[in-house]
Amino acid sequence: MPDLRSKTSTFGRRMAAARALWRATGMKTEDFGKPIVAVVNSFTEFVPGHVHLKDMGQLVAREIEKAGGVAKEMNTIAVDDGIAMGHDGMLYSLPSREVIADSVEYMANAHCADALVCISNCDKITPGMLMAAMRLNIPAVFVSGGPMEAGKVILKDGEHKADLVTAIVGATDEDRSMEEVDKLERSACPTCGSCSGMFTANSMNCLAEALGLALPGNGSLLATHSKRRGLFEEAGHKIIELCERWYKDGDETALPRGIANFKAFENAMALDIAMGGSTNTVLHLLAIAHEGGVDFTMADMDRMSRQIPHLCKVAPSTPKYHMEDVHRAGGIARIMGELDREGKIHRDCATVHEKTVGEFIDKWDVRRESAGNEARDLFIAAPGGVRTTQAFSQSRMYTELDLDIEDGCVRDFENAYSEEGGLCVLFGNIAEQGCILKTAGVIKEMYEFEGTAKVFESMEDAMHGILQNEVQPYSVVVIRYEGPKGGPGMQEMLYPTAYLKSKKLDTTCALLTDGRFSGGTAGLSIGHASPEAAEKGVIGLVEDGDKIKISVPNRTIHLDVSEEVLAERRANHPQADKKVWKAEGRPRAVSKALKVYAQHVSNASLGAVRMLDEDDD
Secondary structure (H helix, E strand, O other), X not given: OOHHHOOOOXXXXXXXXXXXXXXXOOOXXXXXXXXXXXXXXXXXXXOOOOOOOOOXXXXXXXXXHHHOOEEEEEEOOOOOHHHHOOOHHHHHHHHHHHHHHHHHHHHXXXXXXXXXXXXXXXXXXXXXXXXXXXXXXXXXXXXXXXXXXXXXXXXXXXXXXXOHHHHHHHHXXXXXXXXXXXXXXXXXXXXXXXXXXXXXXXXXXXXXXXXXXXXXXXXXXXXXXXXXXXXXXXXXXXXXXXXXXXXXXXXXXXXXXXHOOHHHHHXXXXXXXXXXXXXXXXXXXXXXXXXXXXXXXXXXXXXXXXXOXXXXXXXXXXXXXXXXXXXXXXXXXXXXXXXXXXXXXXXXOOOOOXXXXXXXXXXXXXXXXXXXXXXXXXXXXXXXXXXXXXXXOEOOEOOOOOOOOOOOOEOOHHHOOEOOOOOEEEEEOOEEEEEEEXXXXXXXXXXXXXXXXXXXXXXXXXXXXXXXXXXXXXXXXXXOOOOOOOOOXXXXXXXXXXXXXXXXXXXXXXXXXXXXXXXXXXXOEEEEEEOOHHXXXXXXHOOOOOEEEEEOOOOEEEEOOOHHHHHHHHHOOOOOOOOOOOOOOOOOOOOHHHHHHHHHEOOHHHOOOEOXXXXXX
16 A cells, blocks of 8 residues: 555655645544545435435445545446437537546545445446556456346236336337326336346446456346345445455465456456346457456457357347346346356456455355355345335345246356357457347348348438338448447437337347447347448448348348449548537537547547557556
8 A cells, every 4th residue: 555644754754745735534543543434325216226326325435434535435436328318418428428527547546545336337338447457457246236226117018027118118119008108117227236137237237247356136136125235334334355365465366467367358258248248348359358457358249159158038028037037037147057067157357355266156156056145145136116216215026037948038058048149249240340249139040141232321210210210121220420429429219229129120120230228128239340431431321222131140230332442432521621520410519528429439449438649658
């Protein structure tokens, strides 16, 4: 730990003023030899995934103090993708990830923090904090606010589980009455927490477990359940143990980079593919690896997508299961346990709570004899069924776990939903550096698809075109200039995909974009096309009526236009001589903050990370 706490060294004497200011925050003389832990909270009343986090920082802080540390709480911003969606607010979502990472770095380095407890939950907050932890490489423990309970609603065709996507699709479904739409709106999001399906927030909180940086149950234990209090309390004690291991013993496996190494990223990707996580996780895993100097790339993701089956299907890929059902089936430990049984997990990776991932699985996978009552008691935590914004407000339990390997929420290899996993990477002339598809949400009949391009220069134009019946069956809806540079900000495309579904086109149309998708997206929805249109990618040369061929088994996507014609189109492009192409005639105001982001951001194949010129290093 830095010697600014010491009064004997020359440097320590110079820090008398700093210590005086620390005393003004409540620190006492005996505290100056203790590790200072930044409790990084993301509480905000704007976001249901964070509205219950107000007191969580102080809960963790008191446990840190009991364990022998000094806790100082700070906050980050948080953007709610659902509330920001459908208007220019979504342009700020992905860029907020960099602001969050920077803010944690600024605060921790400026005040010489020794460690982090990161209290996150929603889409860009967890990855932003993970990026910061990898940059700083000081002991860190992650604990999320937990997922929302699934909504329950009775409509004319029976009882349904509901979530955010249900409300979006229902609102534009001409077969639904306004009374039913109102019921969906009121029922879709019943409690605090991150939205109830395997959307981006929950996907990332699950991956934090697989990376080894979060505690068991982090990704699946409901926000409302009293058992989640234990995760916050344990985080306060574990972070001091990690400080002891690093600052006293020099144990590098107590550090984020010692835990989240290349093998750990393979573990996380194996989980992601097996559970059919959000396509946004690809962006975030690449960015987190980049910040930690881990050479984990799209090629590794493509390789792994061919080796891992789809073991867990959750909304939006099915209306049957939500995160509460994943938890009942044994959570992330159970899915990793199924992977481990087939030799697909690196058991020797470290974690913040057990010595190795192997020990984590053996202790917490409820299908193993080695897992005791502690594991069973954690995973029978059930939803309360009461509308609330209060954390830990209910203690309802299931009477039994879901251990059905044939037809349950989580299956074994023999009974997998599909032999290949829920995410895959496609390559072709229209996406030479790759694009991403969530196969978990695609029906088998769409695995080989050929359609006619219908091109839109923005998400807004696409939304309008779909609702105005401009899109016909067997079309490939192309939405371009929505990438990291072209948006700028790479906004999500949940509304276009939801509108295709409401128009009953989701099983006869594909969608391709250089933008990205919400974790709530299903169907043949292909995002992250790289190079993007703004950097003169081929997606910027597509014209209405072009044929596009997609083969999921072969991992290919091909624009059926000759190289000669593409070269001619490139030469005749109205912005051919420009460094960056821009959408023609798009009425979009772009702030200075977003312009700065666009100047330094990479395309999606690198995780939309900030890239600096060599002279800037």
